[in-house]
Structure formats: C-alpha cells, structure tokens
Amino acid sequence: MERRKFLKGSALFSGLFALNPIDLVASSQNKKASNGKKAKNIIIMISDGMSSGTLSMADLYSKTILGKSSNWMNLYTQNKVSRALMDTASASSIVTDSAAVSSALGGGIRVKNGVLNIGSNGEIHEPAWQKFKKEGKKAGCVTTVTITHATPAGFCVNSSSRNAEPEIAEMYAGLGFDILMGGGDEFFNAAKRSDKKDIYGLFTKKNYQILKERSDLHGVERGKSILGIFNTGALPYAVDHKNNTSLKNIPTLAEMTKVAIDQMKDHEEGFVLQVESGKVDWAAHANDIAGVIHDQLAFDDAIKVVMDFAEQDQDTLVIITTDHGNANPGIIYDKDATKKFESISKYKFTNEYLLNSITADFNIQQIKDLVNNVNGFSLTDVEAKQLLGFYKGIIKEEGLYNYKHLPFKLFSEIQKKHNSVGWISMDHSGDYVELAMYGPGSELLKPFVKNVDVHKIMMMQSAVK
Structure with missing residues (x-):
C-alpha cells in the first residue's frame, strides 16, 4: 500500500517537473x-x-x-x-x-x-x-x-x-x-x-x-x-x-x-x-x-x-x-487567501479613480456605497469615517504621483483585510x-x-x- 502511494507520488512529482522532450529539443x-x-x-x-x-x-x-x-x-x-x-x-x-x-x-x-x-x-x-x-x-x-x-x-x-x-x-x-x-x-x-x-x-x-x-x-x-x-x-x-x-x-x-x-x-x-x-x-x-x-x-x-x-x-x-x-x-497567508485574492476580480476601477470620486461633502453612507459598488466589499463606519477625514482636511497623505494627497495607504490597508495583499512600502526597493x-x-x-x-x-x- 505504502509502495503504491510512493509510486503514485513519484509519478506525480516527475510529471510536474519533467520537461517535455519536444519542448527541450525545440529550445535547444x-x-x-x-x-x-x-x-x-x-x-x-x-x-x-x-x-x-x-x-x-x-x-x-x-x-x-x-x-x-x-x-x-x-x-x-x-x-x-x-x-x-x-x-x-x-x-x-x-x-x-x-x-x-x-x-x-x-x-x-x-x-x-x-x-x-x-x-x-x-x-x-x-x-x-x-x-x-x-x-x-x-x-x-x-x-x-x-x-x-x-x-x-x-x-x-x-x-x-x-x-x-x-x-x-x-x-x-x-x-x-x-x-x-x-x-x-x-x-x-x-x-x-x-x-x-x-x-x-x-x-x-x-x-x-x-x-x-x-x-x-x-x-x-x-x-x-x-x-x-x-x-x-x-x-x-x-x-x-x-x-x-x-x-x-x-x-x-x-x-x-x-x-x-x-x-x-x-x-x-x-x-x-x-x-x-x-x-x-x-x-x-x-x-x-x-x-x-x-x-x-x-x-x-x-x-x-x-x-x-x-x-x-x-x-x-x-x-x-x-x-x-x-x-x-505579495499575497499574505490567510485561511481564505485564495478566495480573498480572487475577489480582486470584482474591482471595477483603480483606487485612484475610486478615491478621486469622493469629495468633502460625502457622508459615511455614500462612501460605503461607493466602495461596495467599485470593490464589492463593505466598509465599517469607522473605516468610512477615517477615509472621510482626508477629504475634510484632517489628515494628508504624501507620496510620489499622489498630487491630490489621496489616502492610498489607508485604503490599501483596508483592502488587505479583504484581498490578502500586503505591501512593504510605497516606494522603490x-x-x-x-x-x-x-x-x-x-x-x-x-x-x-x-x-x-x-x-x-x-x-x-x-x-x-
């Protein structure tokens, strides 16, 4: 029984990593x-x-x-x-x-x-x-x-x-x-x-x-x-x-x-x-x-x-x-990492487009509705209030190509809970x-x-x- 498992596993392993001879010849x-x-x-x-x-x-x-x-x-x-x-x-x-x-x-x-x-x-x-x-x-x-x-x-x-x-x-x-x-x-x-x-x-x-x-x-x-x-x-x-x-x-x-x-x-x-x-x-x-x-x-x-x-x-x-x-x-480990990463397919626009759509006269519910429509997930009231703070002039976010001081970092941290994608910085490495x-x-x-x-x-x- 164990030998059959080993042989099956070996075949799978060799199948995954062996080169197709035709491909190898063509490449050579x-x-x-x-x-x-x-x-x-x-x-x-x-x-x-x-x-x-x-x-x-x-x-x-x-x-x-x-x-x-x-x-x-x-x-x-x-x-x-x-x-x-x-x-x-x-x-x-x-x-x-x-x-x-x-x-x-x-x-x-x-x-x-x-x-x-x-x-x-x-x-x-x-x-x-x-x-x-x-x-x-x-x-x-x-x-x-x-x-x-x-x-x-x-x-x-x-x-x-x-x-x-x-x-x-x-x-x-x-x-x-x-x-x-x-x-x-x-x-x-x-x-x-x-x-x-x-x-x-x-x-x-x-x-x-x-x-x-x-x-x-x-x-x-x-x-x-x-x-x-x-x-x-x-x-x-x-x-x-x-x-x-x-x-x-x-x-x-x-x-x-x-x-x-x-x-x-x-x-x-x-x-x-x-x-x-x-x-x-x-x-x-x-x-x-x-x-x-x-x-x-x-x-x-x-x-x-x-x-x-x-x-x-x-x-x-x-x-x-x-x-x-x-x-x-990179994609960060989570028990639902695959499902969360695949949710990015629901994102209709960039964060730049989404965040540019918000104005200072938005209310909490309007921000929540916008994010749900564009990204397909629901913000908490606290998160929506944090975002709104940028448009009220309470906080400013700097960054290259961030001419309008949009809250890119804050929003990506919110998204991470839903898509399992993390970032080490906002600059070159x-x-x-x-x-x-x-x-x-x-x-x-x-x-x-x-x-x-x-x-x-x-x-x-x-x-x-």
Missing part, C-alpha cells in the same frame, strides 16, 4: 541557432517598478480569473528564454530610480538617481538609440506614461534632470527617432507649454505623422515616422481604460507596440524598439492592487505581440525585464529583478548580471560601439 535548437548570430532587431520591454510579487500575482490572477497562464510565465514554463536576475543599483544608491536604470540600460553607465546619461563628473554618454540610428537602424519608444518620462528618455537623450520633460520633448524633435508614442500633450502643445513653443510643429516640419487618438492608428502611412501623443499626462490605467467608456479612444500598450513593429519591421537595416508599461510603477507607489495587476497584464498582452513577431522573424533579440522593484506586493531574453544574443546572458550588462549585450549586436 533555438539557442543553437542563435549562437554567434547578431540580431537585426532589438526589442527591450520594461515593466517599470515590477517587483517579483507583481509578476507572480499577475500570473496567478490570469490563471484563476482568466483561465490561462501569463505570456511572460509561459516563456519560462516552455523553456523559450534565457533567464537571469539583475542588480538594479545606481551610482548613488543600491535603491535606484527609473532615470538611473534607463541610463544603465540605454547608456551603459551607472549614473546618479535623477540623471539621464550624464556621469558623476559630467561626462556625456551617447544613448543606445542614438548609436543605432547612426548605424542606419530605425528606432522607437512606446510607453503608457509621458513619452518624455525617465525610462524612454534614458534610451534617447542626455539630461542633468529627468524632470526636464519640456526640454526632452524638444530634443526628440531634433534627433529623428522614428516612433514615439505615449502621453504628454502638455510638453508638445504650444497652448500648454510655458514657453509657448509649438513642438508638434517641429515634428510636422520633419514630416512626422501626428496621432492623437486610438482610431488614428488604423490610418497610418506605412514606413513614415510617427509621433503619437494620446493624452495629457500619462495614459489611463488599464482597468480604468477597460471600464470607463470615455477613455476608449486611447490605445493600449499592445496596440501601440504592434503599430510600432509594423512601421519598422521592413527596414533593411533593422530597428530597435523600447516598450514600457510605466504605470505598473505608479500603481505600486499608490499600493493600488487593481492598477498593478491590470497594467502588468496589459504589458503581458504586449509581450504576446512582440513574441508573435520575434518567433516568426527569428532575427530579433527580445529583452523582457523591469528597471527596479517597487513596494514589493533594491531587490534583484527578473530578466529574460529570446533570440540572437540571448545566449550571452549569464544567470546574474548588472543592469549595465544588458546594454553591453545590445551593443554586441551592433557595428557601432
């Missing part, structure tokens, strides 16, 4: 085929601020609620990629910001936090996308935040301050990148800029297609450069975009990514493309679980777009990673992060690397050093 052939071959194209995908817990929870949510594994995790389970842990430190701290990591990836040097491709002694390091443009490749960036934000900018420009977004928009106009898509109308629109410069006009003179709405993506002229600015500020969070009909004419990250690839894929010298899910980071700063999971899954949709192209093309190095962790969210590579050049990836090593691997695919 893929890696063998890429040895020594340089990639014609490079696509680097960055889920900004993605802690490992974010990747795990997005996959678990996808499995339990959507009935399928995430595309990122499928790359692991199907043994399609080289995988590593990456050290994200900057020149000034073991805990980095996006500008410093983007400079490490895009410029090949560790700089101080807040700086773009300028060394500690003022030395200028030419960003990778400028190098590749000189080599004759097309180059582009797409993001869900402002296109002038730290992560895309780190691949494109030099600046002593990541906050110089109006100036970065103007720099882009002079550098001739082929695809720029995201948010940030306030940095291009003369009516919104303090200096009244018409940056859209500079791009128009250079024969760019200017896209403003999702529908514009369907009418692009093939091969022609694109400036797509689809919102003032960042693009909306994925879950808000899905459930708020007024946001429907703003494109998704996957849609922008597909258009970017289609515009550049036939170029004889190849292309380089950066794809960023910037609002994973913003949601983590707000301890906003619906924002984190749904924006990570929107990034995952973009992974499918990229991999569908790369697997067919077989000439593209795909790099999938994050720049740093943020807030390190210094943990090592996930890094995956597919295609020519991926065989160069070692199990543990620094962020600057990714730049080296990209540049090894180039004739320009």
